[in-house]
Structure formats: C-alpha cells, structure tokens
Amino acid sequence: MKLYDIKNDIQTHDTASEVDFSLRATIVSMIGYILDTASVDADKKGFGVKKLNSENRSWVISRMALDLYRLPYKYETIDITTWVNDYGKLLTTRNFFVTDENNCSIFAAVTQWAMIDLSTRRPLDLRNVDEYKRYMCIEQSPINNPIKIAAINPQQTIIHKVAYSDIDFNRHVNSLRYFTLMIDMLPIEFLANTNPIHVEVNFLHESQYGDTLTAGYEQCGSKSLFEIKNSNNIAICRASIEWKN
Amino acid sequence: MKLYDIKNDIQTHDTASEVDFSLRATIVSMIGYILDTASVDADKKGFGVKKLNSENRSWVISRMALDLYRLPYKYETIDITTWVNDYGKLLTTRNFFVTDENNCSIFAAVTQWAMIDLSTRRPLDLRNVDEYKRYMCIEQSPINNPIKIAAINPQQTIIHKVAYSDIDFNRHVNSLRYFTLMIDMLPIEFLANTNPIHVEVNFLHESQYGDTLTAGYEQCGSKSLFEIKNSNNIAICRASIEWKN
Secondary structure (H helix, E strand, O other): OOOOOEEEEEEEOOOHHHEOOOOEEOHHHHHHHHHHHHHHHHHHHOOOHHHHHHOOEEEEEEEEEEEEOOOOEOOEEEEEEEEEEEEOOOOEEEEEEEEOOOOOEEEEEEEEEEEEEOOOOOEOOHHHOOOHHHHOOOOOOOOOOOOOOOOOOOOEEEEEEOOHHHEOOOOOEOHHHHHHHHHOOOOHHHHOOOOOEEEEEEEOOOOOOOOEEEEEEEEEOOEEEEEEEOOOOOEEEEEEEEEOO | OOOOOEEEEEEEOOOHHHEOOOOEEOHHHHHHHHHHHHHHHHHHHOOOHHHHHHOOEEEEEEEEEEEEOOOOEOOEEEEEEEEEEEEOOOOEEEEEEEEOOOOOEEEEEEEEEEEEEOOOOOEOOHHHOOOHHHHOOOOOOOOOOOOOOOOOOOOEEEEEEOOHHHEOOOOOEOHHHHHHHHHOOOOHHHHOOOOOEEEEEEEOOOOOOOOEEEEEEEEEOOEEEEEEEOOOOOEEEEEEEEEOO
C-alpha cells in the first residue's frame, strides 16, 4: 500500500477566468483543480468516470470540508496530492493536500463520494465494487471529515434558473456551479480577504436543466452560511465559509 | 519567418464542466481552448499578458469570427495551431486552426486584438511596440476576418448583474462570460445541433463588477443574433450564430 497516489503539478493559471481581480486563483478554481486531479487519479486506476460511464455508473460528490491557508497567485505552481483512505456502503473518502513551490501547505481537503447507477440515480454499494479495496492508502486524512450542515435563515436570496452552461456530462448541475452561485452573493470585500478560511459543503440533491433555484445567504458572526433550494423547497446544496483571523 | 507558431495538444477534457449533456465540448470550452493557446504562445514570445501586465498593459479581444465544423467528444485529443499574421495601428490578427486525431479540420477562427494601457484603458499604437513585427507569419488566415455586427431587435431579454465570478484578472467581465450568457438564451435543441456553425462576435466595451447587463436574443431565419447592453443602453457585446445545414 502506498502512502500517496498521485502528485499533480498545476500552474495557476493559463486561463483568464481562473484568477480574480486580486490576481489570485479563485476558491472555485482551487476546488476545480483538486476535482480534476481526482478525475485523473481515478481514471488512471480504472475507477474513474471514463470507465464508470461506459458501465452506466458515475461518481457524485456528497460532502466536502476544506482548509484554505492561502490562495496561490497567478503563475505560481502548486502541487496537488490526492489519496483515498476509506470507504463504506455508501461513501468513500478522498483526500487532498496542496503545497506551493516552497513546499508550504496552502490547502487541505476531505471529500466524500457516492457511486450512482445512472439509470436509477441511486447509490451503489461500494463494498460490492471489485478491487476497490486495493486502492486504499494508509495515510490519514489531513483534516476532519465533512460535517452535516443545518438549514439556514437567509438574510438575502437570489433566484437562478438552471441554464445549459450549468449542466455537465452527468446531466445535472455541476457541483462547482453551486459554489459559484454562493460565492457571488458575498460582499466583494470578503473575497479580497487573505486570511485562512474553513469551508464545508453538503451536496444534498441533484438539479436539472430548467429548474428554478433559490440561493440564500446568512452571515452569522465570522461564518457565511448558504443554502440553495429548488422550486419544491427542497435543499439542493448547503455550505458554510468560516473567515479566520 | 515560420508558417505556424505553436501546436498545442489538448485532450477534451479533464474538467467536468468542459463538456455538455451531449458529451461534446461546449462552444465556450472550444473558445476557451483557443484563447488559452493564444496566451501560451504570446507568453512564450514575450508579448503575453505575463510581461504586458508587469508593464501596465494588456491584450483585449475586439472581434472574433469562427467556423465550427464539429464539436469534439469527451476524451478526444485536438490539436490547436495559432499564428499572428497582421497588425496595424489598433488591431492585430491572430488565427487558429484546430484538427482532430485524424487530422480533420474541426474548427477555424480569426481574432482581432487591441493592446491597452491599463491606467487609461485606451488602446496603444501597435506599430510602436518594439519587435512585434518579427513575430508575423506569412500564413494566410483560415477564414475571412470578423465583420461588424449591427444592433438587433430582441425578441427575448434577460437581466444579469455582473458578479465576482464574471470578472477576470483584467478587472472586467471575462469575454467568455458574455458568450455563456448568450448561449444560455438559446433553445436547448439548438445546442444539441451537430451541423457546422459560423459565429461572429464583437466586443465593444468593457463592463465591471456591479454593472447590470441586459442580454437580448433575436432569431432571424437560420441566424441567432445577440446583443448585451449595460444600464446606460450602451452595447457591450454583439454576436451572431449561423446554423448551417
């Protein structure tokens, strides 16, 4: 058993939209980088969406916890390490650790994923997935597992009709799009912040093309809380961002 | 003088949001790939935004014409060639040609760019940019130059307030975001289309964080026409998509 699975060097960034006005990678870009690294790692090992989709299965993300110590500046090279260290009936745990060129930690994340049947959209029992066990690493998670986030009392809401560009190959709203919707509700001063943050995200249900979503935002002390609901008032995604000093 | 400048192999795709429900790269992804290739090429030659931004200058795109013969499917590798073959006082012409693994053409584009002073936001005289001339290639443009697009009479409009995620390192709305806004107004059946299309885009003015944009859409026979205006009724971006048989 290996300690780590993959190291992925990413230069931030080649794409104009990956950095913001502060010339740092956005939080959404950082989450995109780690999810891309997860895809590459899983595909290499033969349990990525490349193989799963051909078998009418796919991975969907359920929860995410992350500690962001700092956002890398444009043209910095970052190093992303990912490994899977646990799985049960419904969820498997994939970890990420990101360092800069000086080998300093800038980001750590723990994510939990379900494997779904694309016809029924229901989760499969991971214990029945052949050989998945042999890809488990003994390395512990870098931070605590994601937690369950409670409903919020929004002080502010926006309406978003799910459009073509929100939908990905899984035929549902791409998980990063929820995060973009939430981030865009924050006061811009918060996004110029350079202190560490702790983020928790719960992906609760899927939403499809044409759905009307209501994104709510509540500021509770140092925590920004978010909840996105569909038109049946069902929570699709909840998140919290804690701004540290 | 070389015929071509750069060849860039891109595998579509590693990122979930780069392909749509039809499992093909989106038009916006394709435009993103060529613009990224342009950045890499310009940076390599020492006239990219990496150097320009350090001198308080930047490139901004003015017009774009493209012929899209087909959209590559997920995991296809495409090959992007780019070259600059002309410049005058205000604009320089950068060309793109994209082929698939069978060396078949899938995409050709001509773009025109201005170099701006980041303090005044006004264009600089490219004839005064030292050594730019030596990067000109003799290869002709693969399609006709972009044309001027007229105002439209929208049959449908949407309002979009410019948010944090729309703004790029240039501190204005990223050019791809206008295109996303427009594409999302189209009937979804149009986006499942597999026939060739011809696209023209005019980027007329910048817009900033907090601006309220109105995007208009008019269907004229086989042409989808778009116009995005700011709250002062000034046209920011116009585009047309011609759906061929």
